[in-house]
Amino acid sequence: MIELFWLGQAGFRLRDPAGGGPNVFCDPFLTVRDDRSWQSPIDPTTLAEQADVVLVSHEHIDHFDRPSLQAANEAPNAHFTLVLPLPLVDDAVALGISPSRLVGAQPDQAIDAGGVTVHPVPARHGINVADAYTFGEELSNGHTRYLGYIVELGGSRVYHSGDCSPYAGQAERLLKLHPDVALLPINGRDFFRETEHNIVGNMDFREAARLASDMGARVLVPMHWELFAGNRGFPGDLVTYVATTFPNLTVLIMGRGARVDLGTSTSG
DSSP: EEEEEEEEETEEEEEOTSSSSOOEEESSOOOOTTTTHHHOOOOOOHHHHOOOEEOOOOOTTTTTTTTHHHHHHHHHOOEEEEEGGGGGGHHHHHHHOOOOEEEEOOOOOOOOEEEEEEEEEEBBBBSSSSGGSSSSSGTTTTOOOOOOEEEEETTTTEEOOOOOOOTTTHHHHTTTHHHHHHEOOOOOEOHHHHHHOOOOOBBHHHHHHHHHHHHHHHHEEEEESSOOOSOOOOOHHHHHHHHHHOOOOOOOOOOOEEEEEEEEEEEO
């Protein structure tokens, strides 16, 4: 059993609702902003109190929320281990986070952090449109700069892709790690967002559905579709597409700040 608690955008808390295990936060974006359609249901103080492990996929503010992580780290009860791509470790040190609580992640190097096993996998993204769509190796001395993670927790495996567009061999790589749940963006990418706003896009709803099916996930949870008016995705289109194209795949559309428990079995 695993509980998903949606914080908005790509932010989630993962935990075993039976209790006793670690709290894992993925890309928590907590900063209060006027341009958000809704604010995070938690603040940095809560993050400091609850987080055992924080996973950051890449450097964009809505994934690597530096002000919130710095504030959480300065709380007296902060104890989380921060896992982030190896090229970003120095950025985390600059926030005052102790190197002893930092893990620089790279693909195919499983991590045991805070009692949870994490499998980093590459993500195809970019800092700016001019350098997208790659793994960021050309910017990082050959190291992968953008990551997703498969988290083993509560008898389940959850794949959080971070920001990502599909790439050759992705589904095959993920299939070997046997994910049960896929947290995937559906905001897509297009010429106007790229050229007018420098927005590096992600997979769209069709690509997310195909990837979830090909990797063998049983539940697809769309993310990164609702927070900013200029970078929307449309989960209704995803539901319609999956119903006709991948009818054995379950789609879970989470409400703002929702908490949902998912079992580990596909049948009664």
